[in-house]
Amino acid sequence: MTQIYDIINIMVRIINSKNVDKIASFVYGVLRIQKFFTHIIEINNPLKVPCIYAMWHENQFCIHGIEDKAHLNVLISNSADGEIIARAVEKWGFRVVRGSSNRKGCVTSTMQLISRIKEGECAALMVDGPHGPLHKVKGGVITLARETGAPIIPMHWFSREKTFVTLPSWDKMKTPLLNCHIINLYGEPIYVSKDDKDEDIASRIKSSLEELEKLAPAEFDKAKKNKLWKK
Numbered sequence: 001m002t003q004i005y006d007i008i009n010i011m012v013r014i015i016n017s018k019n020v021d022k023i024a025s026f027v028y029g030v031l032r033i034q035k036f037f038t039h040i041i042e043i044n045n046p047l048k049v050p051c052i053y054a055m056w057h058e059n060q061f062c063i064h065g066i067e068d069k070a071h072l073n074v075l076i077s078n079s080a081d082g083e084i085i086a087r088a089v090e091k092w093g094f095r096v097v098r099g100s101s102n103r104k105g106c107v108t109s110t111m112q113l114i115s116r117i118k119e120g121e122c123a124a125l126m127v128d129g130p131h132g133p134l135h136k137v138k139g140g141v142i143t144l145a146r147e148t149g150a151p152i153i154p155m156h157w158f159s160r161e162k163t164f165v166t167l168p169s170w171d172k173m174k175t176p177l178l179n180c181h182i183i184n185l186y187g188e189p190i191y192v193s194k195d196d197k198d199e200d201i202a203s204r205i206k207s208s209l210e211e212l213e214k215l216a217p218a219e220f221d222k223a224k225k226n227k228l229w230k231k
Helices: 002-013 020-035 057-065 080-092 103-118 140-148 198-225
Strands: 038-043 052-055 072-077 095-099 122-126 152-158 164-166 174-176 180-186
Touching: 020 080, 038 057, 038 198, 052 057, 052 140, 052 198, 057 122, 057 152, 057 174, 057 180, 072 080, 072 103, 080 095, 095 103, 103 122, 103 140, 122 140, 140 152, 140 198, 152 198, 180 198
Parallel strands: 038 180, 052 122, 052 152, 072 095, 072 122
Antiparallel strands: 152 180, 164 174
């Protein structure tokens, strides 16, 4: 897996306006192949529309288990590797909003997401991204919930199978490699009022994500026992 990650880093370094779409097409092609081997079932998704799905950066690929991709907005950075990811994600059927860590880029992307959520679409945010610190909830997801009234839906994915691997990245990203059975596990909706303190909501989001991580092994075993992947 280290060799695969090194190849991706090399691809990022050689990006230019002429080859970025070719690289994105290659990444999308890999994803399409993996799709046939990836079996994700959803557990306890409250199916609120609109909503804001919240996950740790390490679990960002779990959004592939959400069925309604056409109305799901994914925030992706304006970086060079973000350009590859954005184009591949769009080819996959998701909606993309580009953003950056500087104030102007952050405000612009936030306003776009607020507008789309108010129009009835959903959003997915990696709440400790894009550069960490690991498992520290940042304020963007709280701002979106407060301004739109949409609930935050914590989500986590898990598999016991050896083909559910951890990449050697800062966030220890999880991804399936070849045949893999996975669960997407969802927490209770978290609503944010105008008077709620950011730190209190951040604590609730973190606690929910940590609780999902604890519950996931037993939920996976239950799904396997009930043969849910065969239905």
